[in-house]
Amino acid sequence: QVQLVESGGGVVQPGRSLRLSCAASGFTFSNYGINWVRQAPGKGLEWVAVVSYDGRHKYYADSVKGRFTISRDNSKTTLHLQMNGLRPEDTALYYCARDSGPYSSGWVGADFWGQGTLVTVSS
Amino acid sequence: EIVLTQSPDFQSGTPKEKVTITCRASQNIGSSLHWYQQKPNQSPKLLIKYASQSISGVPSRFSGSGSGTEFTLTINSLEAEDAATYYCQQCNSVPFTFGPGTKVDIK
Numbered sequence: 001q002v003q004l005v006e007s008g009g010g011v012v013q014p015g016r017s018l019r020l021s022c023a024a025s026g027f028t029f030s031n032y033g034i035n036w037v038r039q040a041p042g043k044g045l046e047w048v049a050v051v052s053y054d055g056r057h058k059y060y061a062d063s064v065k066g067r068f069t070i071s072r073d074n075s076k077t078t079l080h081l082q083m084n085g086l087r088p089e090d091t092a093l094y095y096c097a098r099d100s101g102p103y104s105s106g107w108v109g110a111d112f113w114g115q116g117t118l119v120t121v122s123s
Numbered sequence: 124e125i126v127l128t129q130s131p132d133f134q135s136g137t138p139k140e141k142v143t144i145t146c147r148a149s150q151n152i153g154s155s156l157h158w159y160q161q162k163p164n165q166s167p168k169l170l171i172k173y174a175s176q177s178i179s180g181v182p183s184r185f186s187g188s189g190s191g192t193e194f195t196l197t198i199n200s201l202e203a204e205d206a207a208t209y210y211c212q213q214c215n216s217v218p219f220t221f222g223p224g225t226k227v228d229i230k
Contacts, residue, residue, distance in 0.1 A: 035219075037167075044208075044210065044221060044222075044223050044224045045159070045161070045167060045210050045212075045221040045224070046221065047212070047218055047219040047220060047221060050219070059217040059218070059219075060217075060218070061218040062124065062218060095166060095167075097167075100169060100172060100178075106214060106217075106219050107155070107214045107219075108172065108214065109157035109169050109172040109173075109212065109214060110167075110169060111169045111178070113166035113167055113168075114166065115166060116166065
């Protein structure tokens with residue numbers, strides 16, 4: 001069955017960096033775009049970034065553009081989110097979520113989600 | 124950036140009642156609108172994609188309609204397990220924004 005497992009969250013000081021990972025299994029990873037979506041404590045969902053199935057296309061929310069970098073390693077069926085210059089407002093549960101259809105880049109909605117990894121930015 | 128608004132913010136319904144949630148987009152997004160359900164302490168679940176396309180495994184009491192700037196999620200015959208927050212998301216253009224959510228409670 002499809003599984004997405006996030007890791008790498010933790011407590012970090014403002015301005016520091018963190019790298020999240022999402023390990024995928026149960027499907028042909030290289031055929032699907034993958035998204036990062038976050039949710040601040042007690043708040044709604046915020047789309048963060050997406051990478052296309054082949055890694056060629058990457059899109060970001062304005063709030064993270066220039067600070068976060070999404071990448072994927074299809075040989076290891078793993079997605080990453082490199083987060084630099086972290087701010088308190090980046091505190092959230094970060095989900096990775098698979099596109100609901102193959103060969104897309106976020107346009108088709110996300111049908112499988114991980115359980116999330118919590119990032120806390122605080123001094 | 125396309126802004127989505129949802130109404131109401133909160134809705135309380137009784138079992139078997141019909142519930143309607145509206146999502147409005149700040150510009151024309153065609154049918155590029157998806158609906159999600161998120162229960163407390165769970166990850167979101169895709170309910171409807173492209174405004175009205177059903178998703179395998181989702182109960183048939185959930186349906187979607189609309190196009191352009193106004194969309195509706197309908198829950199026919201509300202059940203206790205439908206207590207959740209419902210979000211719309213536009214995927215017409217980057218960034219793929221979400222609506223603020225509508226919390227549905229069961230009386």
